[in-house]
Each structure stands twice: as structure tokens, then as C-alpha cells.
Amino acid sequence: MERVKCEDAISAKGRPFTGAEYLESLRDGREIYVYGERVKDVTRHPAFRNAARSIARLYDALHDDKSKELLTSTTDTGSGGFTHKFFRAARSRDDLMAQRDAIAHWARLSYGWMGRSPDYKASLMNTLGANYDFYGRFADNAKAWYRRAQENVLFMNHAIVNPPVDRAKPVDQVKDVFITIQKDTDAGIYVSGAKVVATASALTHYNFLGQNAAVPLHDTDLAVMFIAPMNAPGVKLICRTSYEMTAKRDGLAVRLSAVVALRRERRDFRFR
Numbered sequence: 001m002e003r004v005k006c007e008d009a010i011s012a013k014g015r016p017f018t019g020a021e022y023l024e025s026l027r028d029g030r031e032i033y034v035y036g037e038r039v040k041d042v043t044r045h046p047a048f049r050n051a052a053r054s055i056a057r058l059y060d061a062l063h064d065d066k067s068k069e070l071l072t073s074t075t076d077t078g079s080g081g082f083t084h085k086f087f088r089a090a091r092s093r094d095d096l097m098a099q100r101d102a103i104a105h106w107a108r109l110s111y112g113w114m115g116r117s118p119d120y121k122a123s124l125m126n127t128l129g130a131n132y133d134f135y136g137r138f139a140d141n142a143k144a145w146y147r148r149a150q151e152n153v154l155f156m157n158h159a160i161v162n163p164p165v166d167r168a169k170p171v172d173q174v175k176d177v178f179i180t181i182q183k184d185t186d187a188g189i190y191v192s193g194a195k196v197v198a199t200a201s202a203l204t205h206y207n208f209l210g211q212n213a214a215v216p217l218h219d220t221d222l223a224v225m226f227i228a229p230m231n232a233p234g235v236k237l238i239c240r241t242s243y244e245m246t247a248k249r250d251g252l253a254v255r256l257s258a259v260v261a262l263r264r265e266r267r268d269f270r271f272r
Helices: 017-027 048-059 094-111 118-130 132-152 253-255
Strands: 032-035 037-040 072-075 081-086 156-159 178-184 188-197 206-208 227-230 234-239 261-271
Touching: 017 048, 048 094, 048 118, 081 118, 094 118, 118 132, 118 156
Parallel strands: 032 234, 156 206
Antiparallel strands: 032 037, 072 081, 178 188, 188 261, 206 227, 234 261
16 A cells, blocks of 8 residues: 555645544554454454544544534644644633633543543644744754644654663663664664554554653664654554453443554664
8 A cells, every 4th residue: 555644634625634534544554463463444443443433523523513613723834724722832821721621622522531632642742833943953843743733633642661671771782672773864764673652553643752751871873753654664553452342341441442552663664
């Protein structure tokens, strides 16, 4: 399958995904495994399908006349479109209060059980727009990701924890397992390795890969952070047990389970 951007599923400019478009955006050839099985389509597989539909409801609420005013505001990117209020950096007390109400309304749609809904990483993406100058020569990249996340209401996940291989050893002595830079070229970096606890990643659009703490390092090849699409060549997600699939009867776990995954780059993976 030819690799596509998730945003290509949106059929009209100036607005975020609908529920149907969100589900379509996940059918992008991503490489996901659960119970040793390669998942062909997360929107139909019994380990993921109900959670995917629950998230689709959140996107549909952005377009519903009954909730659109509460949930959305115009973008500040110049697109002329609208976005979820928490995907636009707050500039005032009123903005913060409006964001709180929008977050709460989305949470009520999942009875507060889906903590990793699309708005949870909006706090990170907002900093890229509000504090882009912090990133120096990468400031334009920061602004571009802020705009992209806001205009489409992208569902991001993060993977920031290294696999607990041998905690008695310094990080740089187990670098063969962790995400490390294999090669640095004018075209970008090549990385390989693994991260764990990528919650809900199978149902998201992009991964933010970083570090969860300041760790003393003697090898700069371990000091890497980036954003990558979930269907990037070489990326594999190995998921834990699905509550949704194993629940004995209908209930919250059946509809709202956010499956945790191990993220693995088994071959060189290039980033610009």
C-alpha cells in the first residue's frame, strides 16, 4: 500500500476529521500486532474496533450543531477554519475556561474513562505554537506542527519510556535495545530500537517520541526526539492484552479500552 498522510482522509478544507474520516484515516497500512497476529484493519479488529468508534464519536461531536459551539473555535493559523478549543493556544483567562469546558464535554462522552483521547497531547502541540522560538533553528518546524495539529485536530500519542532491560546498567550500555541514532546525514537521521507504553498508539495519527526524564548520558546517539506517522515504514506496534477483546460482557472496557503498545523500529528509519 502506498503510504499516505492521515489528513488525506479529510474531504473538505478548513475543518477537522469527522468520525467516518477519522476511521478511514486509520486504514493506512500501519503495522500492528496483537496476540501474535498482524492486524489488517484496526477499525474492524475486535481488539480495537469499539474504542475506535468511541473516538469517532468525539470527532463527530465537533460537527454536531448541539455541541459545536461548546467544543470549537476558529483557528489562529489563518486557515479560516475551526478546531477543537484545546488545539488552539490560550491567550486569556476566558480562553482557558472555554478549553476546560470543551475538554470536560469530550470526557463526558466517554464517561471519563478514555483519558487518552485526542485532546491529551494538544497541550504539547500548543507549546510548539506558543513557544516556537525555544526550538531555535527548528522554530519553523515547531510552528508547522502546531498549525497541522490544530487545523486537523490530529490524534497524537507519545512513547517516552525505554524498555526495562537491565536497570543496573547505565543507559548507554544497553543502547542496542533503546531508540538510538544509527546514522546522521544531510537528508535526516536514521534511528532503530524500541520504546514502551505507547498508550492508544494503534488508534492515533502520529507519535511523539522523546524521553521521560533527564538521564545522564555519555552517548549523544540516545538524545533524540521526533514526531513520526504511525504508518511510517519500519515502525511496528506490538500491543498488550486488549480488555475490549477479552471482556466477557458489554461494558466500559469493551468500548473504551486504550491498548498500550511497544513501539519498535526494527530497521533503519529516517527522519528529516
